[in-house]
Amino acid sequence: MFNAATHYQIDYADLSLVLALVRGGTLARAAALLRVDVSTVFRAVRRLEAALGQTLFEKSRAGYLPTSLASNLAQQAERAEQALEAARIGVEQGGEVISGTVRLTCTDSVLQGLLLPALAQFMPAYPALTLELSTSNDFANLSRRDADIALRLTTAPPEHLVGRCLGAVAYQVCASADYARLHPDHEWADLAWIAPDDFLPDHPTVAWRREYLPGVRLRYRCNSMQSVAELVRAGLGVAALPDFLVGNGVQPLGPALAGHDTALWLLTRPDCRALRSVVTLFDELGRHVRWLRS
Incomplete structure (x- = not known):
């Protein structure tokens, strides 16, 4: 139990109030979370701040902004909330619960x-x-x-x-079924390539492309491999992808890239x-x- 400098004893209802206003950001949303009316929340916050002798929230156009004290109390409230939930589940399941x-x-x-x-x-x-x-x-x-x-x-x-x-994890040059069907005999260097951008300069697929297709023009550059895969799935071109992203509309065009696995x-x-x-x-x-x- 939190013991404030004023010796006021914070209880679970106080923690729930602070947590609701931190989560809601406004009196109306906090009231909805607590299932009470707005005036009840307003009065409760004023009483708690007076008891603690400290400000918990700053009023702004955006709503109620928590002070560092309110943020700390909200974190403690979340832990208490999790502990209660774990206890409830433990009673229902009749055993020890990982929480x-x-x-x-x-x-x-x-x-x-x-x-x-x-x-x-x-x-x-x-x-x-x-x-x-x-x-x-x-x-x-x-x-x-x-x-x-x-x-x-x-x-x-x-x-x-x-x-x-x-x-x-191995990598393979991949395309969508439609893209592969439309470009059955093209050299890899002539296809529309999708690749990671400079955010991933040391990626295995980048190293492979520099070694085997040094002059290839990149049509699309993405800052994540998931984005690269999504562009391939959309039929926009080809890319070297990890094997766990193959499938669901993405198919390999050749064997794994030797020497560039991870x-x-x-x-x-x-x-x-x-x-x-x-x-x-x-x-x-x-x-x-x-x-x-x-």
Whole structure:
């Protein structure tokens, strides 16, 4: 229980009030979340601020903006909310429940091609586990402690992280069925090429293209491999894609690009191995993403 400098004892109703106004941003939306009227929320906030002797919200044209104190209380409220939900589920299921929030980062292509199908397999079994997802192409998230787990395509994961290799990933030149049918005998260099832009200068497909098609003109440049795949699927040209994005309207035009494969790594920080929620998600991803590639 939070003990303010004024010795006022914050209770769960106070935390729920602050959380509702932080989430809603206005008195009307907070009232709807709490299922009370607007005047009740207004009076309750004024009473709480008076009891604490501190301002919780600044009124602006955009609504009610939380102060740092309100933001901190809202975070505590979310944890309390999760704990109550975990307790409720534990009573219903008659056993121990995995709960908490785990932050996971991956690229958008791994998210669409591998992670979402895996989550659909096991996340329903963990109703009290909250997953925060972010897409990024680097390891900075884990290094800055912005994330707990990462799924990364690499041949050399950072030494300060721990994890396991889930399997090799190969790349193939691909096109949509319609595009392949319209260009059956064309040389690869004469096709409309779609590729990552300078945001991914060291991508394996970029290295392959520089080696084997150094003079090819790029018709489309994208800042993510998922966008490259979507343009291919739309029939706009060809691209070298990871094998887990092949299918659903995208077909290979040839064998895998020899010498330019990579690997999918499941990584975490050493300190996260003490967190049961992180370990549980890590192990489930290891089983189900591996299963997808088996």
